[in-house]
Amino acid sequence: FLLQVKDLFSSLGVGCNVLELDQVDDGAGVQEVLSEITNQKTVPNIFVNKVHVGGCDRTFQAHQSGLLQKLLKENSAYEYDLIVIGGGSGGLACAKEAAILGKKVMVLDFVVPSPQGTSWGLGGTCVNVGCIPKKLMHQAALLGQALHDSRKFGWEYNQQVKHNWETMVDAIQNHISSLNWGYRLSLREKAVTYLNAYGEFVEHHKIKATNRKGQETCHTAAKFVIATGERPRYLGIQGDKEYCITSDDLFSLRYCPGKTLVVGASYVALECAGFLAGLGLDVTVMVRSIILRGFDQEMAEKLSSYMEQQHGVKFLRKFVPVMVQQLEKGSPGKLKVVAKSTEGPETIDGIYNTVLLAIGRDSCTRKIGLEKIGVKINEKNGKIPVNDVEQTNVSYVYAIGDILEGKPELTPVAIQAGKLLARRLFGTSSEKCDYINVPTTVFTPLEYGCCGLSEEKAIEVYKKENLEVFHSFFWPLEWTVAGRENNVCYAKIICNKLDHDRVIGFHVLGPNAGEITQGFAVAMKCRLTKRQLDETVGIHPTCGEVFTTLEITKSLGLDITQKGC
Ligand SMILES: Cc1cc2nc3c(=O)[nH]c(=O)nc-3n(C[C@H](O)[C@H](O)[C@H](O)COP(=O)(O)OP(=O)(O)OC[C@H]3O[C@@H](n4cnc5c(N)ncnc54)[C@H](O)[C@@H]3O)c2cc1C
Ligand SMILES: *[C@@H]1O[C@H](CO)[C@@H](O)[C@H](O)[C@H]1NC(C)=O
Numbered sequence: 106f107l108l109q110v111k112d113l114f115s116s117l118g119v120g121c122n123v124l125e126l127d128q129v130d131d132g133a134g135v136q137e138v139l140s141e142i143t144n145q146k147t148v149p150n151i152f153v154n155k156v157h158v159g160g161c162d163r164t165f166q167a168h169q170s171g172l173l174q175k176l177l178k179e180n181s182a183y184e185y186d187l188i189v190i191g192g193g194s195g196g197l198a199c200a201k202e203a204a205i206l207g208k209k210v211m212v213l214d215f216v217v218p219s220p221q222g223t224s225w226g227l228g229g230t231c232v233n234v235g236c237i238p239k240k241l242m243h244q245a246a247l248l249g250q251a252l253h254d255s256r257k258f259g260w261e262y263n264q265q266v267k268h269n270w271e272t273m274v275d276a277i278q279n280h281i282s283s284l285n286w287g288y289r290l291s292l293r294e295k296a297v298t299y300l301n302a303y304g305e306f307v308e309h310h311k312i313k314a315t316n317r318k319g320q321e322t323c324h325t326a327a328k329f330v331i332a333t334g335e336r337p338r339y340l341g342i343q344g345d346k347e348y349c350i351t352s353d354d355l356f357s358l359r360y361c362p363g364k365t366l367v368v369g370a371s372y373v374a375l376e377c378a379g380f381l382a383g384l385g386l387d388v389t390v391m392v393r394s395i396i397l398r399g400f401d402q403e404m405a406e407k408l409s410s411y412m413e414q415q416h417g418v419k420f421l422r423k424f425v426p427v428m429v430q431q432l433e434k435g436s437p438g439k440l441k442v443v444a445k446s447t448e449g450p451e452t453i454d455g456i457y458n459t460v461l462l463a464i465g466r467d468s469c470t471r472k473i474g475l476e477k478i479g480v481k482i483n484e485k486n487g488k489i490p491v492n493d494v495e496q497t498n499v500s501y502v503y504a505i506g507d508i509l510e511g512k513p514e515l516t517p518v519a520i521q522a523g524k525l526l527a528r529r530l531f532g533t534s535s536e537k538c539d540y541i542n543v544p545t546t547v548f549t550p551l552e553y554g555c556c557g558l559s560e561e562k563a564i565e566v567y568k569k570e571n572l573e574v575f576h577s578f579f580w581p582l583e584w585t586v587a588g589r590e591n592n593v594c595y596a597k598i599i600c601n602k603l604d605h606d607r608v609i610g611f612h613v614l615g616p617n618a619g620e621i622t623q624g625f626a627v628a629m630k631c632r633l634t635k636r637q638l639d640e641t642v643g644i645h646p647t648c649g650e651v652f653t654t655l656e657i658t659k660s661l662g663l664d665i666t667q668k669g670c
Contacts (some may be wrong), residue, residue: 195506195519226285246383252632363458554622
């Protein structure tokens with residue numbers, strides 16, 4: 106009984122003092138006095154802030170009726186019901202939902218400036234230095250392509266077309282400022298206390314907040330959510346922090362970056378390389394080993410060869426930078442990069458105006474005092490392991506978003522997890538976040554959308570002989586008159602033969618891949634099968650319709666190239 110009650114209190118995020126009567130000197134005497142004042146002879150005998158509640162059953166009844174929570178709250182030892190550390194996608198969603206459910210909530214958000222000195226406002230990575238500016242820059246590049254196509258469709262113009270980087274950055278940054286403002290407003294509306302300060306745990310249920318001026322305050326809460334996200338990784342070579350930039354700096358860069366070396370082959374690296382080339386810059390991507398690790402490698406290969414052959418991006422494969430030197434200062438200046446082969450003693454060097462590092466991101470979990478309260482992290486990658494309700498190994502501390510171990514690092518995932526967590530903690534819901542079949546899109550010049558498993562992963566899990574892979578090239582109608590290349594846009598689905606040809610992997614390479622993939626992801630949530638795809642009537646003429654007419658399997662090995670003029 107005692108254990109059950111202890112569990113109940115710890116699930117409510119409250120500590121309790123336990124007096125074991127058979128382990129104290131005058132246990133019998135205490136029991137006598139207890140039964141005198143409470144009329145209860147049995148144990149456990151529970152008090153909340155000096156108010157007698159009863160035994161185990163009475164305590165659980167009080168919990169069900171809400172009386173227990175009321176007793177705890179009236180005399181709560183903590184300033185807040187919830188403190189959220191990190192005001193990004195996940196943190197804001199969680200804080201707002203908790204406030205809607207009537208809780209007293211504080212959010213701390215603080216941006217440690219990048220080594221180049223860049224910082225930004227409320228809202229986290231996605232809004233300020235992620236999804237939003239990168240999709241807008243991708244759009245800027247797509248418009249350049251559209252201008253090109255437009256002549257084939259009869260548009261005539263004589264002015265020389267050129268791109269103005271400053272104008273684009275100003276427009277995008279203005280939009281971001283309006284989003285920052287909107288976030289502040291919505292926190293105020295919901296009466297969430299916002300602190301623009303860096304938070305770290307100092308003891309159980311207590312954090313220290315340090316603002317820009319170095320002023321410190323302390324705050325306590327019954328529960329905590331960690332949503333501190335990640336920051337770009339550096340190489341740890343001579344000159345990297347001094348002279349290189351990362352995606353944290355690129356989107357607000359005051360000058361056009363010029364000839365650029367992008368180091369890395371993450372989706373961030375390829376997206377940045379793609380739009381910079383689309384804006385007319387000379388771009389090289391230096392790749393250590395695998396392109397788009399974790400994604401379907403056939404798609405990654407097709408996507409990068411499109412960038413190389415049709416989009417003018419150069420790839421330097423199997424090289425890593427070993428030194429970055431400044432040759433000239435300026436906006437941009439001139440940098441010399443020395444790189445070494447990963448396969449032998451060969452070294453090469455090159456001159457660039459800008460070196461953009463996109464080699465990965467590190468979780469912001471090592472400088473927030475987790476060791477003070479014993480929250481477990483994976484020492485290797487700094488990620489926080491949680492159970493299926495986003496609870497860390499310290500029961501009143503939860504974690505969401507990019508810092509989670511083994512979960513997709515995407516904004517809608519962080520938002521969903523944050524919102525559902527607040528509803529479970531403070532509402533009546535028990536719905537858990539579902540991390541399966543999360544769709545995503547890489548916004549490279551040729552966009553790549555996917556949902557479910559890569560072909561490699563599917564083979565690993567289900568074995569090749571149990572899979573049927575349907576695929577086809579397709580030629581968007583808009584591309585035909587424009588004279589753009591055939592046999593680069595590509596559709597592929599992976600079906601599980603042992604389960605009614607269920608679609609377990611969806612992959613599309615082509616224009617508007619994100620818009621296409623979103624709808625099919627819904628279908629996959631509804632356990633889409635190949636037959637249902639075949640029974641669906643297409644919309645003509647679109648790119649998405651290709652998925653309703655897929656006939657050729659990889660196992661048959663028939664030619665999928667489209668004959669067009
Ligand atoms: C270039 C780029 C492009 C991306 N594009 C996409 C995309 O197209 N689609 C998509 O879904 N996702 C995209 N992402 C990923 C997306 O941005 C993240 O998945 C999302 O922001 C994660 O949210 P989060 O709440 O975990 O953390 P974040 O949004 O990173 O928020 C964490 C916040 O906490 C703050 N913080 C950290 N430590 C402390 C502390 N101790 N005290 C106070 N505050 C602190 C940080 O400054 C930050 O503001 C992109 C990411 C990058 C880098
Ligand atoms: C959580 O894990 C850490 C690291 O393994 C450990 O030191 C700590 O005691 C654990 N805390 C709890 C409450 O289990």
